[in-house]
Amino acid sequence: MPKDPPASPETALEGASAAEPAPASGTKDRILETAMRLFHEQGYNATGISTILREAKVNAGSLYHFYGSKEALLVGVLQRYVEMLRPIVLEPQEQATDDPIERVFALLAWYRMGLEITGCTMGCPIGNLAIEVGDSHPNIRELIDLNFRNWSRGVRQWLDDAGDRLPPDTDREALSHFILTVMEGAVMQARASGDLVPYDASVAQLRSYFDLLETAAPGGARSRAKVSARTEPLQ
Amino acid sequence: MPKDPPASPETALEGASAAEPAPASGTKDRILETAMRLFHEQGYNATGISTILREAKVNAGSLYHFYGSKEALLVGVLQRYVEMLRPIVLEPQEQATDDPIERVFALLAWYRMGLEITGCTMGCPIGNLAIEVGDSHPNIRELIDLNFRNWSRGVRQWLDDAGDRLPPDTDREALSHFILTVMEGAVMQARASGDLVPYDASVAQLRSYFDLLETAAPGGARSRAKVSARTEPLQ
DNA sequence: GAGGCATTTGAGTGATCGATCAAATTATCT
DNA sequence: AGATAATTTGATCGATCACTCAAATGCCTC
Numbered sequence: 001m002p003k004d005p006p007a008s009p010e011t012a013l014e015g016a017s018a019a020e021p022a023p024a025s026g027t028k029d030r031i032l033e034t035a036m037r038l039f040h041e042q043g044y045n046a047t048g049i050s051t052i053l054r055e056a057k058v059n060a061g062s063l064y065h066f067y068g069s070k071e072a073l074l075v076g077v078l079q080r081y082v083e084m085l086r087p088i089v090l091e092p093q094e095q096a097t098d099d100p101i102e103r104v105f106a107l108l109a110w111y112r113m114g115l116e117i118t119g120c121t122m123g124c125p126i127g128n129l130a131i132e133v134g135d136s137h138p139n140i141r142e143l144i145d146l147n148f149r150n151w152s153r154g155v156r157q158w159l160d161d162a163g164d165r166l167p168p169d170t171d172r173e174a175l176s177h178f179i180l181t182v183m184e185g186a187v188m189q190a191r192a193s194g195d196l197v198p199y200d201a202s203v204a205q206l207r208s209y210f211d212l213l214e215t216a217a218p219g220g221a222r223s224r225a226k227v228s229a230r231t232e233p234l235q
Numbered sequence: 236m237p238k239d240p241p242a243s244p245e246t247a248l249e250g251a252s253a254a255e256p257a258p259a260s261g262t263k264d265r266i267l268e269t270a271m272r273l274f275h276e277q278g279y280n281a282t283g284i285s286t287i288l289r290e291a292k293v294n295a296g297s298l299y300h301f302y303g304s305k306e307a308l309l310v311g312v313l314q315r316y317v318e319m320l321r322p323i324v325l326e327p328q329e330q331a332t333d334d335p336i337e338r339v340f341a342l343l344a345w346y347r348m349g350l351e352i353t354g355c356t357m358g359c360p361i362g363n364l365a366i367e368v369g370d371s372h373p374n375i376r377e378l379i380d381l382n383f384r385n386w387s388r389g390v391r392q393w394l395d396d397a398g399d400r401l402p403p404d405t406d407r408e409a410l411s412h413f414i415l416t417v418m419e420g421a422v423m424q425a426r427a428s429g430d431l432v433p434y435d436a437s438v439a440q441l442r443s444y445f446d447l448l449e450t451a452a453p454g455g456a457r458s459r460a461k462v463s464a465r466t467e468p469l470q
Numbered sequence: 471g472a473g474g475c476a477t478t479t480g481a482g483t484g485a486t487c488g489a490t491c492a493a494a495t496t497a498t499c500t
Numbered sequence: 501a502g503a504t505a506a507t508t509t510g511a512t513c514g515a516t517c518a519c520t521c522a523a524a525t526g527c528c529t530c
Contacts, residue, residue: 123366130426174436
């Protein structure tokens with residue numbers, strides 16, 4: 001059973017503020033968090049500096065004192081996401097369950113919660129930026145890639161932890177990329193359709209894939225309780 | 236063996252122009268095709284009307300004679316994509332192979348070609364718009380969704396054609412959404428990483444899933460030639 | 471409390487945004 | 501040819517864009 005209900009994706013961001021020893025102003029953090037929220041809600045290009053200034057209650061000079069340009073602000077946002085990945089995204093799932101494979105699906109359920117709360121309007125902030133500004137400047141693309149690679153590496157650790165529940169020749173590196181692929185693609189489709197049906201369908205297919213993999217693993221076909229009839233070995 | 240090499244995703248667009256009885260000007264088409272290309276290359280928000288005007292060699296008044304606003308132009312682009320889906324995207328794969336499941340992977344190989352040609356800088360134009368402008372206005376979201384639903388429906392037809400090569404209780408509707416999910420997510424990751432590795436990894440995992448499904452199908456484990464060791468029933 | 475540095479103020483920069491419109495031109499039809 | 505409609509021209513609109521900067525204010529140390 002779950003140990004601890006993880007915070008929703010949309011409320012989890014605030015929790016990362018008080019981590020550092022409160023370095024003076026707070027203005028810089030307010031700018032960063034406002035930019036993070038607006039970039040997520042509206043996208044990077046659609047978010048004007050003036051909107052950030054208004055919502056963060058900051059003057060233009062202050063923003064440009066801390067961040068030399070809008071792009072530098074984006075870099076700051078992406079660096080923050082790198083910092084937040086483990087404590088906000090991965091660790092809550094590790095708290096939620098000890099089962100390494102269930103952690104994968106707990107993570108997918110966490111993103112589902114983000115979709116549900118926003119009525120399928122806001123997707124993965126990194127994925128959004130990957131598509132909108134992914135190839136504008138090299139260091140930005142690399143920061144987005146870093147977020148993705150860390151995400152996949154975290155999932156990959158879980159897959160490694162699953163041991164012989166997966167077939168020994170399973171390409172766990174590829175499988176971890178695949179899981180990120182499924183999450184991002186499913187979120188995109190949920191936003192386009194305006195409901196969670198395609199998201200749930202994709203997660204269900206991924207679950208079916210894992211069931212088949214576990215059935216094929218040396219651990220045996222009986223390791224999991226509810227394996228659908230179609231995953232039985234030949235009758 | 237393949238019957239006919241399908242045109243690449245990046246050159247296929249031009250072929251759809253001469254379909255109609257050449258209705259006068261050509262200006263409208265030139266505007267639409269230029270907008271289609273620029274939205275794909277740069278995104279919707281990052282593309283200025285002035286750029287479209289310059290590259291299409293058209294004056295502002297002409298554009299606004301045909302399209303009342305930038306958003307109306309986007310609607311025109313999305314409608315064009317709806318028209319192009321079957322002749323440009325789906326039918327070439329049906330020409331390429333008769334095997335319904337191989338058509339799925341031929342389609343994925345087609346998108347891979349688009350990534351390869353552009354050096355992993357341009358993704359799926361619909362997916363890009365889904366994320367960037369997906370929830371700006373309802374009719375736009377619906378047009379994007381229409382593109383996705385038609386895409387999935389086409390794939391779903393192939394899955395139906397596969398008959399008993401898939402387990403009878405397979406949720407083919409969900410599986411067709413899943414395939415779109417994998418394509419879009421894999422394209423996103425390829426753009427972020429700047430190479431095709433995560434794309435190929437995701438497609439390989441999807442292939443592995445299909446192998447497992449086919450093995451579990453009543454048609455039997457021996458229907459396909461090269462099934463990896465891990466897909467064997469219990470040893 | 472004086473000096474020095476970080477931060478904040480907020481008016482203002484030129485550039486570009488999407489969009490407008492009257493006039494000129496071209497095409498279509500009688 | 502003449503009338504009517506469709507299309508094209510291109511200057512121009514106000515709004516907003518990302519951004520600058522000199523001056524004012526706060527904060528810390530000595």
